[in-house]
Amino acid sequence: REPFRTYDEIAATLLASWPWGEMGSVNDFVQRFGSHWSEHEVEAAVWKLAGDAASMGRLVVDLSGVELSLSTPLVLLDPNVPPILPDPLPSSLEEDVRLDLHLHPHNTEDDVSFELQGIIPGPTFDAFELKEEERARFYRNLHAATEVLSGKKVRQVAKAYEMAPATLSRLVQRVKVLGQIACVPHGAYHREPALRPEFQELLRKLYTSRQRPSLMAVYEDARLKRLAEALSASEGKLVQGPTYRQVQYFLKGIAHEAKVAEARSGLKHPPPERISPQSYVLSIPSPALICQVDEHTLDLLVVSSDGTVITRRVHGAVLVCVKTAAILGAVLSLDSLNEEDYMRLLKQSLEPKDRLTVLYECEHPWPCFGKPAVIFHDRGKIFTSERATQVVVDRLKITTEQAPPFAPSAKGTVEALFTWTTRKFEHRLAGTTKATPKDRAAYDSVREALKAGITFDVLEKLFIQSIVDGYMQEWNDLRRQTPIALWEHAVRAIGLPRYLGSQDDLKLLLMKAVNRKNSATGRYAIRQGELSFLGRSYTSPGLLDRLRGREIDIYYDRRDISVIYLFLEGELVGEAYCKEFLHRRVSIWEATVERHTDTALKKEATARSLSNRQKIQEEANAGKRVHLLETKRLEKQRQLDLQRHEIHPSHVQVTLQALKEQQIPSSLPISKSSGLLPPAVPEDDPPGTAVVHLRVRKLRREDD
Known part of the structure; x- marks a missing residue:
């Protein structure tokens, strides 16, 4: 166990209250000191003390026979007492019956009990798979062979079980070689197939190929025909290929073999064989191990x-x-x-x-x-x-x-x-x-x-x-x-x-690290007090100027790229903040999608603005005649605005006039006197003044 910040203080307290030779469990110390420190820290300190003591031979607990838990009594040995040393290793790897008996006593007991109880060698056969008549014959053969192997005479046993002495004698010899399977009627019967070894080898090769062909595909394979022709040519007589029934019986006979079953399973790495009767999952001693x-x-x-x-x-x-x-x-x-x-x-x-x-x-x-x-x-x-x-x-x-x-x-x-x-x-x-x-x-x-x-x-x-x-x-x-x-x-x-x-150290340690080497000019990352990272500008007043030309590590969390952490030679020197995302948390995926969306909207807005500006430019370059017609159109529009008294009611006209008077002082420009003529003052004509009517001219073409 690695030491932690409060370990020395907790260890001193534990040793002061844990005399040498006295028993104490982890639960006891957690209950006593868990209120002063956290329970996790006290538990970790006790286990570290026990581990250090065990490494020095001063833990009085048989670790080979006791499973450690929070309630296991732990005893520390006095430092003045000699340590407990483990058993010495053997000087050689030669087989020693006494050493084997010492290391594996249960196996020896099983062997002795097997020699006393199991007279017939080999595995036990489950007779429930047989039919009733075959099961009765199996038990008769088994009991008869057992009695003969126990020391009884063959003739006496054969007479008791109504068997021929020669038959029982052959059965006993087969039981000694094959075990209980020899007592099964036709259970150990084996006959060499009539199929030639050359065809057997080729059929096995075809059947265990990676394509896993079917029975018919193996039978119809052209390589069987070529092999029969080659054998006929070499022996000088006609050699027939295997029939479908021969192929079927042979493949059915080898299907249970381990290598054939592994090849036909289709797995690149078939599961390993079970080497223990216990479950691996249930044999794990502690959680999170x-x-x-x-x-x-x-x-x-x-x-x-x-x-x-x-x-x-x-x-x-x-x-x-x-x-x-x-x-x-x-x-x-x-x-x-x-x-x-x-x-x-x-x-x-x-x-x-x-x-x-x-x-x-x-x-x-x-x-x-x-x-x-x-x-x-x-x-x-x-x-x-x-x-x-x-x-x-x-x-x-x-x-x-x-x-x-x-x-x-x-x-x-x-x-x-x-x-x-x-x-x-x-x-x-x-x-x-x-x-x-x-x-x-x-x-x-x-x-x-x-x-x-x-x-x-x-x-x-x-x-x-x-x-x-x-x-x-x-x-x-x-x-x-x-x-x-x-x-x-x-x-x-x-x-x-x-x-x-x-x-905090864990947060920074597990963040994503990006190594960026800045040149002496600060061309890549740091320029004018700003750091460019992931296409965005980050700032940290007073810090970035000191990092110009240095090699830094950038740590950041993709769930929030508004803040990045800057490390120099493995030490945290400060943070940099993105000015675009100071008001919210933005992940790197959201920022990427927003950038793509904004790019598309910006492209569309730019195209629309360009179209409008091109239209304005075309209108500005239309010519003098077009501009004169536009001026008259605007003048006519202003004259129509003066006809409001014919359109709106009187109270609306009063309101419009009041609004107009309120806007006039702020909208009229202040005229300055040029000093050449006095300002014009309107005067009313005296009564009796003759009215002079001006002559109306006719409209001519050149007036346009």
Whole structure:
């Protein structure tokens, strides 16, 4: 176990209250000191003290015969007493009967009991498979052979069972060689087939080929005919090929062989044979000791908030405990999974999930979290990359094991989970694309997805609810209990290791890292106090100027790209903020979709503006005559505006006039005197002044 921040203080307190030679369990110390420190820290400190003592031979517990749990009494040996050393290793690898008896006493007892009780060698035969008449003959033969092998005379036994002495003698000889199967009527009968060895070898080769041909295909294969012709030519006589009945009997006889059955199964890597009568799952001692992780594709259409279909498939990953089948973490992504998603999955598995259950309105708690000891994965790039190895193995001290290729049965627990989610979750949601077009049939996935409007946030909520309230509460046939009940019982009885480091360090450690090397001129990333990342501008006053020309690592979470973290030589130096997304959280997928949508709208608006400007430019270059006609049209429109008194009622005219007078002072320009003429003052004509009427001219063509 790795030390943590409060270990020294807790260890000093534990040793002060735990005298040498006295028994104490983990539960006792958790109850005594759990109120001063957290229960997880006290539990981890006790196990670390016990582990360190066991490595030095000062733990008085027989680890080979006792299964450690939270209630197991632990005793520490006094440092002044000599340590308990393990048994020495043998000096040679020669077979020693006494050493074998010491190491495997149960096997010796079984052998002795077999020699005393089992007189007939070989495996036991189940007679219930036989018919009633054959079963009676089998028991007669078995009892007769047993009595002869026990020491009775052949003639005496043959007379008692009404058998010929010669027949019983031959039966006893066959039983000594073949075992109980020799007592079955015609059970050990074997006759060499009349088929030639050359044809047998070719038939076996054809039948075990990768194409897995049918019986008729093997019989009609041209290579059998060519082989018969070759044998006829070499022997100088006609050699007939095998008949259909011969081919049928021969293939039926070899179908039960292990190599033939393996080749006919069609599996690239058939499951290994069982080597233990115990279940591997049930033999795991503690929860989260061995976990399986794998990625999965959800056949679903997801839309954005404005109704745009973002993707046709959603990618997910799950980390599941093999012992209890409980899920420690689950993440979704709209894009192909990468290292950041795997790091996010590990982070979720290491920390409590109370906030998630409240956020996603789950009906049941999700108490499954802890630090796995072994993570079993396939050959996926996100699991075998250099960064994943650095974080999981080097920093978190978690052992990783890789499954053999093309062997999904090796990860049976997580594969069974994906089968459950496919059948009982994703294929029952609106907008599912099913697995194949045949399964989808006439179902319109796009229309139903737009109608349902399931966004990525909603899908993530439904996925977590299906895990917490569905899968974790469902009965598991292999383990004969629900996963949540198995997990809670195992944690109460045995306990499990927790991550005791800083949560802030864990967040930064598991984020996606991008390495960017800036040139001396700051040409790429840092210019004028701004950092260009993912096509957007980030700012951090006072920090970016100091990083010009330096090599930095950028950590960010794809679920929120409004903030990025800057690391210099492995140390956090500060954060940079995106000026576009300061008021909201935006994921990288939403930002990409928004950028594509804005680009299309911008292109459409630019084209519309260009068309209008081209029309204006054409009108401006139309010529003097066109502009004169337009001027007269506008003048006529203004004269029509003066005819309002003939259109509107009197109170409306009063209102319009008042509004016009209010606007006149602000709209009329202030005239300045030129100084050449006095300002014009209107005067009324004196009474009696003659009115001079001007002569009206006739309109001529040149006046236009």
